[in-house]
Amino acid sequence: MGKLAKRIAKSREGIDRDQLYEVAEAVKLIKSRATAKFDETVEIAMNLGVDPRHADQMVRGVVSLPNGTGRSVRVAVFAKGDKADEAKAAGADIVGAEDLVEIVQKGEINFDRCIATPDMMPLVGRLGKVLGPRGMMPNPKVGTVTADVTAAVNASKGGAVEFRVEKAGIVHAGVGKVSFDESALVENVKAFADAVIKAKPTGAKGNFVKKVAISSTMGPGLKIDPATLASA
Template identity: 45%
Template structure:
């Protein structure tokens, strides 16, 4: 596939084999993002873990200080007595049986599903639809809780969950290209600090192997893991 003039210019600005500081990377990223829409900014962090082993699985949540810049669509699957508080907290869709039926028929037009412990049994049969899309609620990420309002509000405010994939990489959004370089840096630092705290005791050797920052359609910028 031929690369465009803008892609060529962007690539030329990223020095090969250079490890950038977070300050340099966030400033450069804004300079090489040329999409007409507000591009998403992502971090890809390669960890020195073997995710096939349960004691080396890295999974958690982080509240980004400046949010993701994306309006997260939240579905609250709750009993009638919890509907009002879920709506007040900002849930986009609130209900139960009618949404379970919609999901069974293939509807997954949401970013996060929040539910209550008593309802998880009803979601089990929908695992093959929700699982691959990363939509299955999980107590570890705070999306299965009796405090539905708090869970919804946190997601709306920029709480994201992450999980190391089978190749040992954590992919996570840290904002939008329209964010200032400082905001992107602070969001990135929050994610990296959280990941550092989660190093499994079974993980030997270098934990943070590499960090790459990119936006939609931009080249990747290598960030120095030692400085993060």
């Protein structure tokens, strides 16, 4: 058995793959089994009772995690004039207009999150085929098309996580690092789940949250009892 296989086998010791764990217990188990040589990301996956092929069952939104994500986020802002200056002052990593559109059209995407002022959307709309598949297209529903670029940049840098349901009805995201305190991770997990639950679409019928699991980047997944996701 190779080193990787041995490490994986060891990380799964004492874990019941079929048990529904309380959030705090699952976080504790994940932290204790994260043995990679880097600060692993704690990830959540929620299986929802929706069919996103129907417009009235689409689930999307944004949530500011109370303890941040633990990762450095590069932010690009499409803006001109005073708004461009405002974006730079707020800490945006890349700011531009037509020049930035040309760069992105060439496939040069050196950022993690994209913001645009409303007047820039006719230009940014040309980038739908490039940014759309990456889930990076600015959208007013999640606060990335806005005149308040300072607030948008600060939110992106400070732990805002955008989510969107995939074809199979799954929403997933990183909600922190294994180096975080257990309480901080629990708060982030609950905040994310709460935001998804509040984003329940009108077309969703029956049980909305079917399954929930959390894991670290290299660790095993643990099933979460949805009843323990409610914030205190």
